[in-house]
Amino acid sequence: MGLQSLAKGLGGTNLLDSRGLRRRSQAPSPYDAYDLIVWLPGESDIMIFWSGHGYLALVFMAAALLGTDFAVDFVMGEDYPDNVGMETTIAGIIAGIGTWVVGKRLNSGEPRHLVDPETGQEVLAPPPYHSLFFIKLQWWGPILAIWPALLFLLGVE
Numbered sequence: 001m002g003l004q005s006l007a008k009g010l011g012g013t014n015l016l017d018s019r020g021l022r023r024r025s026q027a028p029s030p031y032d033a034y035d036l037i038v039w040l041p042g043e044s045d046i047m048i049f050w051s052g053h054g055y056l057a058l059v060f061m062a063a064a065l066l067g068t069d070f071a072v073d074f075v076m077g078e079d080y081p082d083n084v085g086m087e088t089t090i091a092g093i094i095a096g097i098g099t100w101v102v103g104k105r106l107n108s109g110e111p112r113h114l115v116d117p118e119t120g121q122e123v124l125a126p127p128p129y130h131s132l133f134f135i136k137l138q139w140w141g142p143i144l145a146i147w148p149a150l151l152f153l154l155g156v157e
Contacts, residue, residue: 100141
């Protein structure tokens with residue numbers, strides 16, 4: 001299922017341009033958050049939805065996983081048996097804290113009052129919105145911190 005057929009299936013026509021950016025019904029404003037849908041074709045179809053800088057939750061988790069793995073290998077040595085559950089839990093807590101702090105900072109703000117120079121009409125621009133899978137970025141912090149810890153405590157590898 002391609003992006004255009006997905007958009008049509010959602011009740012719209014030509015909602016997405018060729019880059020996957022959602023088209024707006026009005027002229028875009030520099031204050032609008034962009035929405036992006038990434039479709040990864042393959043054996044199982046995967047779609048990743050984010051608005052603004054919501055992708056940072058994935059970046060924080062990937063960076064924390066790599067950093068934790070390198071740190072454990074550096075401190076304990078290469079021949080140390082990997083404890084993937086513990087490493088993932090530590091990485092999740094690190095990524096969760098980073099995502100919470102950055103998400104709170106990015107999603108804070110008040111609506112802006114803008115004036116159209118041609119008509120003099122005042123327009124209220126919405127506050128910034130950064131989300132991943134329709135969940136605000138800062139709320140991914142607790143999810144990233146709690147989920148790996150819960151899996152570790154339950155013994156899931």
